[in-house]
Amino acid sequence: MNKAQGVMSYDELRGAIAQRHRALSGRLQQIAEFVLDHPTDVALGTVAEVAQRSGVPPSAIVRFAHALGFGGFTEMQQVFRSRLVAGVAPSYKARLARMKSEEKSVLGRQPAAVLSRFVSEAQSALVTLSQSVHTRELEAATAILAKARDIYLLGLGGSFPVAIHLAYVLRKLGRRVVLLDGVGGSIHEQSHAATADDALVAISFRNYYPDTARLFPELVARGVPTISITDSLLSPIVEGASVIFEIQDMPEPALRTLVAPMCLVQALAIGLDLAAD
Amino acid sequence: MNKAQGVMSYDELRGAIAQRHRALSGRLQQIAEFVLDHPTDVALGTVAEVAQRSGVPPSAIVRFAHALGFGGFTEMQQVFRSRLVAGVAPSYKARLARMKSEEKSVLGRQPAAVLSRFVSEAQSALVTLSQSVHTRELEAATAILAKARDIYLLGLGGSFPVAIHLAYVLRKLGRRVVLLDGVGGSIHEQSHAATADDALVAISFRNYYPDTARLFPELVARGVPTISITDSLLSPIVEGASVIFEIQDMPEPALRTLVAPMCLVQALAIGLDLAAD
DNA sequence: TTGCGCTTAGAATATTAATTCCATTATAGA
DNA sequence: TCTATAATGGAATTAATATTCTAAGCGCAA
Numbered sequence: 001m002n003k004a005q006g007v008m009s010y011d012e013l014r015g016a017i018a019q020r021h022r023a024l025s026g027r028l029q030q031i032a033e034f035v036l037d038h039p040t041d042v043a044l045g046t047v048a049e050v051a052q053r054s055g056v057p058p059s060a061i062v063r064f065a066h067a068l069g070f071g072g073f074t075e076m077q078q079v080f081r082s083r084l085v086a087g088v089a090p091s092y093k094a095r096l097a098r099m100k101s102e103e104k105s106v107l108g109r110q111p112a113a114v115l116s117r118f119v120s121e122a123q124s125a126l127v128t129l130s131q132s133v134h135t136r137e138l139e140a141a142t143a144i145l146a147k148a149r150d151i152y153l154l155g156l157g158g159s160f161p162v163a164i165h166l167a168y169v170l171r172k173l174g175r176r177v178v179l180l181d182g183v184g185g186s187i188h189e190q191s192h193a194a195t196a197d198d199a200l201v202a203i204s205f206r207n208y209y210p211d212t213a214r215l216f217p218e219l220v221a222r223g224v225p226t227i228s229i230t231d232s233l234l235s236p237i238v239e240g241a242s243v244i245f246e247i248q249d250m251p252e253p254a255l256r257t258l259v260a261p262m263c264l265v266q267a268l269a270i271g272l273d274l275a276a277d
Numbered sequence: 278m279n280k281a282q283g284v285m286s287y288d289e290l291r292g293a294i295a296q297r298h299r300a301l302s303g304r305l306q307q308i309a310e311f312v313l314d315h316p317t318d319v320a321l322g323t324v325a326e327v328a329q330r331s332g333v334p335p336s337a338i339v340r341f342a343h344a345l346g347f348g349g350f351t352e353m354q355q356v357f358r359s360r361l362v363a364g365v366a367p368s369y370k371a372r373l374a375r376m377k378s379e380e381k382s383v384l385g386r387q388p389a390a391v392l393s394r395f396v397s398e399a400q401s402a403l404v405t406l407s408q409s410v411h412t413r414e415l416e417a418a419t420a421i422l423a424k425a426r427d428i429y430l431l432g433l434g435g436s437f438p439v440a441i442h443l444a445y446v447l448r449k450l451g452r453r454v455v456l457l458d459g460v461g462g463s464i465h466e467q468s469h470a471a472t473a474d475d476a477l478v479a480i481s482f483r484n485y486y487p488d489t490a491r492l493f494p495e496l497v498a499r500g501v502p503t504i505s506i507t508d509s510l511l512s513p514i515v516e517g518a519s520v521i522f523e524i525q526d527m528p529e530p531a532l533r534t535l536v537a538p539m540c541l542v543q544a545l546a547i548g549l550d551l552a553a554d
Numbered sequence: 555t556t557g558c559g560c561t562t563a564g565a566a567t568a569t570t571a572a573t574t575c576c577a578t579t580a581t582a583g584a
Numbered sequence: 585t586c587t588a589t590a591a592t593g594g595a596a597t598t599a600a601t602a603t604t605c606t607a608a609g610c611g612c613a614a
Contacts, residue, residue, distance in 0.1 A: 025561060044358055047602055055564050062603060073602065084361040085317050111415030114551065115544035119407045122330060122540050128395045138388030139478060161438035167436055172531040183460055211358055233295035234310055249313075254449040255545045258442060259536050263399050266534045267392035274391065302591060324572060334593050337575060351571065351600095 010039070010083035013076075016068065024246045025065060027056055031064040035080075043080035047073050121251070122259040126216060129260040133245060138271060141243045144225045148199030150176045152224070155203035156212050158253045159261070161230070162203045166265040173273045180215070187215055196223035201268075202237045203261060204230045205250050212237060227268075229261055287316070287360040290353075293345065304333055307343045312357075320357035324350050365546050399536040402526070406537040410522060415548065418520045420427060421502045422549045425476035429501070430466060432480035432488045433489050435530045436538070439506070443542040450550045457492070464492055473500035478545075479514045480506045480538060482527050489514065504545075506538055 008016075011252040017032050024238050034054035035042050044051055050073075051058040065076040082175060136169055145151060151170060155163030160181070167179045178194075194200065200219050204212045213236035220240035228241040231250040238244055285293075294309050301309060311331035312319050319327055327350075328335040342353040347438070422428060428447060432440030444456045455471075457464045472476065477496050481489045490513035497503055497517035504519040508527040515521055524537050 004496075017333065027562070040362055044362070046600080048600090057600090059563070059603080059605095062562095063562090065384070081321055082473055084364070085321070110412070110417050111544070111548040111552070112412040114548040115415060116407055117408060117540065118540050118544045118547070119403050122403055122536065126396050126399055126403075130393050133389075133392060135387070135389040138392060142388050160445070161442040164441060165322070165438040168437070171533055231311070233291060233313060234298050238295060239299075244407060255543075257536075257540050259399065262536060262539060263395050263534050263549065266532075267388065269393045270395070270532065271388035271391040275388070304592065323570085325570090333573090336573080336575095336593065340592090466604095 007080055010086070013079045020068070026058050028064050028067055030054065031056055031060060034210055035064075038221065039080050039083060042077060043084050046256060070101050085160070101129070107122055109243060118257055123180045123259050125247075125257070125260040126263065128249065129247065129263060132248065137243050137245060138268070139156070141245075141268055142272050142275050143267040144199050144242055145175075145201075145268065146276060148197070148225070150178055150194070150198045152178045152180060152194050152198060152200045152266060153203075154180045154187070154215060154217070154219075155191075156180075156182070156187075156209040158256065158258075159205055159209070162258055162261045163201075166201060166261055168270060169266060169269040170272075173269060175272075182211070187211055188218075191219060193216060194219055194224045196224065196242075198224055200224045200226045201229070201265070202226060202238050202241070203265075204235055205231045205247075205253075205256070206235075216240075230265060283357055283427050285355060287363070290345070290356045297345070304337050305344055307331065308333055308337060312341075313315055316357050316360060319354060320361050327494075332506045336353045345532070348524065359502075377427045382428065395534055398528070399534050402534070402537040403540060405526060406524065406540060410527065413524060415545070416519050418504045418522075418545055419549050419552050421476050421504060422478075423530055423553060425474070425502070426470070427455055427473050427475045429459045429475060429496070430459060430480075431464070431468075431477060431489060431492060433457075433464075433486040435461070435533065435535075436480040436482055436486070436552055439535055439542055440478075442539055443478065443546060446546040447549075450546060452549075455543075459488065464488055465495075468492060468496060471496055471499065471501050475501055476544070477501050477503040478506070479503060479518070481514050482508045482524075482530075482533070484530070485510070485513050493517075507543060 006146075014036060017036060021029060021032050031054055034048075034050075038053065041053055045053070047058045047061050051061050052060075062073050065071075065073045068076060070076040073111065153163045153167050155166075163179060168175045170177045178190065180190050182190070200216075202216055214227075216226070216237045217240065226237075226240065227241045227243045227245070228235075228237040229245045229247065230237055231247055232238075233246060234246070245264060247264070250256050250260075291313060291430055294313060298306055298309050308331055311327075315330065318330055322330070324335045324338050325526040328338050331338075339350050342348075342350045345353060345355040430440045430444050432443075440456060440458075444454045447454045455467065457467050459467070460521060469552065477493075479489065479493055481493075491512045493503070494517065502519045503514075504520045504522070505512075505516055506522045506524065509515075510521070510523060524541070527533050527537075
């Protein structure tokens with residue numbers, strides 16, 4: 001009946017439904033009203049469920065999808081599902097995949113295009129950060145740091161810049177900081193003096209640096225309160241941590257901008273300083 | 278294997294998976310990692326799809342669901358779907374508005390408010406960055422780096438994290454990098470071998486680190502091509518620089534998040550790599 | 555009223571997906 | 585090294601789901 005539309009966004013679909021509403025037959029109008037009111041039901045339900053909730057037989061649902069130019073219910077459902085995924089994450093693998101493919105194209109190789117890609121990647125990382133970090137964790141972390149005599153920082157490999165930055169800021173604010181960098185000896189020796197009166201901030205992303213995985217449990221075992229910043233609940237610095245900040249969707253090492261963790265540690269340090277007054 | 282849990286929230290499920298991860302068998306661990314990283318795939322996919330994406334046979338997925346105490350995949354999937362529904366429920370605009378109001382509230386000292394302040398500051402820094410950096414400079418910088426035998430990096434004090442990060446990424450991409458960090462001697466000695474066949478990336482923001490101000494002119498005098506990343510045209514690393522990136526509005530040292538320069542150096546490194554093919 | 559075209563409901567069917575089962579392969583302990 | 589135990593992959597099975605088909609229903613015009 002209608003031209004076969006290629007891909008269609010949820011908003012476009014809404015518009016199309018509204019526009020054709022008058023031209024549809026009675027039953028189909030009824031369905032149109034239902035799907036506009038209950039998009040989530042359509043996204044997640046089966047034909048039978050949607051049919052029951054909207055009070056029509058299953059075949060009517062399929063006819064409705066056909067009337068809109070879809071090959072079937074399943075096809076229409078994809079559009080409703082896209083709305084759900086858009087709501088939960090401001091792009092995901094889609095972004096990453098797009099990046100990968102653009103890399104191959106001529107346009108994507110231009111330096112300016114590369115920069116703007118990283119900028120938008122960073123933007124979305126920041127949005128995700130502010131959505132996923134909760135007050136409770138921030139307060140718990142601040143409390144731990146406030147009580148600490150010395151603050152130990154552990155972040156090796158690709159996470160080292162974050163640790164360095166945090167060390168810098170904390171020192172500026174007059175805190176006693178021990179940066180576990182392994183320079184001039186082992187990090188084990190550097191962390192030897194840490195006790196339950198101190199605190200540890202550990203930062204680690206895939207692939208987790210072996211030394212980090214080894215040292216962290218030791219310090220936990222010695223009773224050092226720990227704040228972990230990582231990308232997965234399965235990382236080696238989660239078990240035994242007092243507070244965990246999970247930063248999801250970190251790209252592969254060579255592509256990550258560290259924007260989110262940099263921002264987070266900054267906020268921790270300044271939040272600590274403000275709370276101390 | 279486990280008690281049948283009644284209803285379970287997505288966050289509870291994440292916690293349960295993380296907790297049991299170690300106790301699971303190899304294949305099931307692999308699946309655990311996948312589902313924590315790709316919750317949307319699990320929410321919307323079929324067993325076969327999830328199986329394929331995580332690289333395991335379908336039956337393993339079902340065993341995983343059983344191991345977690347669910348009656349089957351479908352039952353577990355409900356929990357992942359609840360996350361999608363929750364994400365979309367408060368409309369997008371509503372969430373943004375909530376964020377904005379929290380920003381303004383008198384509770385500016387609360388850690389959460391501090392974080393969102395830094396996040397929004399970082400956002401605007403990124404916008405400024407993409408507006409102020411031009412193609413010409415990016416291309417010139419890329420050309421210099423492409424020709425360089427060794428790439429020397431100079432960024433001390435507050436800029437050190439940026440230098441470290443750039444060193445890390447460049448090395449990942451197979452470039453020869455000398456990081457001038459002053460460890461185990463003076464940075465003068467470290468930079469002694471630099472010639473006109475190499476290149477220098479210097480990063481410095483107010484207050485300019487004395488060693489940077491001292492070393493930079495020396496290298497320029499020796500004919501080393503230089504790329505400067507700084508916050509003012511009056512900084513000590515501007516005169517004689519081959520390419521200058523000016524990043525404006527950097528806050529005072531203790532408050533800066535380094536988001537913009539981190540992003541810029543990332544783009545430089547990747548742009549270099551892409552251009553090299 | 556009668557006949558025509560479009561719409562509809564529900565059963566029948568085809569398709570797709572989830573689950574179970576079992577032979578084979580790894581693992582740990584003696 | 586051998587044995588017992590658990591884990592695994594893939595085929596077979598079962599369940600569910602979407603789609604099609606057909607006879608009946610309905611409105612409308614002649």
